[in-house]
Amino acid sequence: MSGDNKFLGLFYLSPFIIGLLVFTALPFLASLYLSFTNYNLMNEPVFTGLQNYIRLFTNDRTFRKSLWVTLVYVFTTVPLKLVFALFMAVILNYKLKFINVFRTAYYVPSILGGSIAIAVLWRYIFADVGLVNMGLQLIGFEPVNWFGDPTNALFTITLLRLWQFGSAMVIFLAALQSIDKTLYEAASIDGAGKWTSFVYITLPLITPVIFFNLIMQMVQAFQEFNGPYIITQGGPLKSTYLLPIYIYDEAFKRFDMGYASAIAWVLFLIIMALTLIAFWSSRHWVYYAGDKRS
């Protein structure tokens, strides 16, 4: 209030300010510095300039493989998840009885999916003689070699995260339910079909949440660790060796903190570049109600 000391707000912010400085800002800068050093925890960090980065891009086949696998993973998982979540939200956005039951059922995997128990479950159901192959055989298909084949192995992790489409779906559903119904009535009087209404009314109006889900899911997918670490241990043939696992191994198994920091910074810069591209492009495709631009 007006008579208050103008530093009173800072008093309430003090935990955040300390945390920001000590556990975010300082580590952020320190990791940039470490990425230019050779540091194995035993000796002091030795400044080596760009050497780590040069090694990464010219002399490290594991890094190239890992980077490629990460990009494949992110660019398959995120679009599939968003499309599926939106599709299910559209189906649910209807005057249905039991809508809450369905919404809850779909949301349960999102709550549990990050846990180790579910990753363990995934190992069992995608095993050679696991539930999925038993099911495939029941309906007359050949069993699939999920973990032995490099292409399939990465896909089991994509499937795990697709299974968790619930939280993205709930966000889509809330956006769909807030659309003014009279818009659809007006469109149908003008002779627009359902698909036309969806493309020209629904999609533009929910672009803000599409954008939000896109950013959140992408940042998360780039940092995927539990799934591949437990389910496939990065294999076979490093086909699920995502960058966060490579960073973990370099830092906490080989204790090569400098090199691990360099990989972390490359990953960070990729995430940031894609986030900036998304923000920059959003002005062309994201529609904000009451905004003159669109």
Place this chain on the structure above:
Amino acid sequence: MTDHILSQNSAAARDVDVVRSRETRRHRFNAVLRYALLTVVGLLMLYPLIWLIGASFKTNSEIFSNPGFWPEHPTLDGYIRGWKTSTPYSFGTFFINTLWIVIPKVIGTAISCTAVAYGFARFDFPFKKVLFSALIATLLLPNVVTRIPQYLIFRDLGWLDSYLPLWVPSALAGDAFFVFMLVQFLRAIPRDMEEAARVDGANTIQTLVFIVVPLLMPALISVCLFQFMWTMNDFLGPLIYISSVEKYPISLALKLSIDTTEAFEWNRVLAMSVLSLAPALAVFFLAQKYFIDGISSGGIKG
């Protein structure tokens, strides 16, 4: 004449009826299709969990031969032997360890995030804009880039192999997402009551505790529930910081059990997986309203 009109009318009415019944039929068909699709997808989604529960009561040989839910020869073997674990500690120890990580972390999160959100939403102070931008930046900052130096800081503080690295950042409002969510919520609450309390002589701390916190309760419960779930599920944090088995939470204990027993005793691992999911499932079903409201309003990753 009247007959003519009547017959015309009834013909028109019949047409309307035909169109209407066609429409209701189409509606009904549509609804059936939707229900069918929703049910099939729902069953596919939930079946792995249902199977998991059934399989935890199966014998080891049945797990990889019976795709059904019902065990042919139900046994508690997996639970009994799984609970003992292959370590000197029982699974109960790992449960208590998990709670010992989760509960202080949730309390620290609730207190610090409320104070910080109150500061942002209700006060003007120097550098407010800069600090709020910093909050948004932390929200988008991938943890992967700060993890290694954080480890080094905790090592220098002598906190390795303790729960402090898991507690302290959260107690300093480290989960920017929750702060952001509470700020959004607070901005939508009118200030009348707080101003009245101030006029009556309450200081800002009293106002926060007695006026703001009760109003903030729904959002605060969402924050606590999400922090509870995420901490229960957290694996990488304990993996990096906790090295002695006696301090392991269930996530690490499960990983240990697949490393040591998986080759032959599958039902042990599955039974402990069921137990480790149970608290999260129970909390979710008791409080699902807060989860759904939380993500619908704030938008939470998951």
